[in-house]
Amino acid sequence: MLNEQDIQLLRAQFPILNRQVYDRPLIYLDNAASSLKLTAVWQAEEQLARDYYGNIHRGAHFMADKATAEFENTRTSVRNFINAQSDSEIIFTKGSTESINLVAYSFGEAFVSAGDEIVVSEMEHHANIVPWQLMATRKGAAIRVLPFDDSGRLMTEQLDALLTPRTRLIAVAHVSNTLGTVNPIADIISMAHRRNVRVLVDGAQMIAHKPVDVQALDADFYVFSGHKMYGPNGVGILYGKKELLEQMPPYQGGGEMIEQVSFANTTFNRLPYKFEAGTPNISGTIALGEAVKFLMSPQRQAWLAHENTLLTYATKKLSEISGLRIYGQQPEKAGVISFNIDGVHPYDLAVLLDKMGVATRSGRLCADPVMTHFGVTAMLRISFALYNTRSEIDSFIEILRKVREML
Ligand SMILES: *Cc1c(COP(=O)(O)O)cnc(C)c1O
Secondary structure, eight states: OOOHHHHHHHHHTOGGGGOEETTEEOEEOBTTTOOOOOHHHHHHHHHHHHHOOOOSSSOOSHHHHHHHHHHHHHHHHHHHHHTOSOGGGEEEESSHHHHHHHHHHHHHHHHOOTTOEEEEETTOOGGGTHHHHHHHHHHTOEEEEEOBOTTSOBOGGGHHHHOOTTEEEEEEESBOTTTOBBOOHHHHHHHHHHTTOEEEEEOTTTTTTSOOOHHHHTOSEEEEEGGGTTSOTTOEEEEEOHHHHHHSOOSSOSSSSEEEOOSSOOEEOOTTGGGOOSOOOHHHHHHHHHHHHHHTOTTHHHHHHHHHHHHHHHHHHHHTSTTEEEEOOOSSBOSEEEEEETTOOHHHHHHHHHHTTEEOEEEOTTOHHHHHHHTOSOEEEEEOOTTOOHHHHHHHHHHHHHHHHHO
8 A cells, every 4th residue: 555655656646636726726536537647748749859859760860769779669658557568569640539530440341341230349448439330321331329227237148149240340448547446358358259249448537546457358440548647638549350451451641651652552561550640749649658667666566556446445435425326336447536416516516626626537538329318418527646635535525515605
């Protein structure tokens, strides 16, 4: 377990935590939307601007070479972080959204024909629904929905019946950004693979909260974003199995992704560059390496245990408030608690909480089907990071009780 000093050392790496908003200490509980940035991350971006900036891969000078080496080092760090087999399976994008769009387009071109089916879970973020709908419309394919029950559990017992000889892929979140459920991804993948169906895992809400091993999971595709793991915004990762990526056509054309261009016949670069058209977010990607290093700290296990006690503690404290309903009651949860209080609009709550220094999220949480499932138009969500504390939860609960009185 972390002691007070460990927590202070952790928080010292996020100096923004010491700021005040409206003359009150900031309590940042919107980590599922974006986590705060580690000092080493923004210092790495600053160092790049100050010391060795240049465009990567094409350079013939010292600074470009150094930037290229650092960029490729980050690819290797990410590969180690999620235990991928090879660097060529790590593709840098601008976020989870772009990673999913890339797969929906390119996998769709290679493997989906009219009459085929894609299974998407009911608890997905819009980013893991709409790209599949766009692809399905283009290819004449159909979307089938894997539902969850009122406790927030995916009804995987229905999966086998949902899979048909026409199913090509299942798109599913590792952790739901609304319900917090940690889905049984390894089981879903083995069920899918028995039927020759591929699986894309949306790991955006998992990556900061628990260790991920893509080979142990046997995931075909795994996506996540830098800005939800204490890293930079504007950088995302797509992991894909090499044998699949090799069969998939490019998503965007441009520089870097080609081998040779002529008007008669253009050929494409090898993996991973085939999927990295144009100048990427060079400084952000290099800085992401610092977030990965941080998350691979030997202390990570203790940090994650700390975070989990916050989730349990906040759940217990919230449950004591009358008329409060928590959405998502699974024993295996990570990072988020979404709830509503009888007779109070979550937006009003969020505005008042903000005035007291507490940053939360309210609204549809990029998951309209989850709102529809529970027959609500909005929820209030709090979400945790390693640097949150028990006393922040106590203050939050006290403030929540107070603002509720005001409404
Ligand atoms: C945030 C989030 C996304 C989208 O990530 P971006 O970084 O905005 O592209 C996708 N899925 C889940 C579960 C998320 O939480």
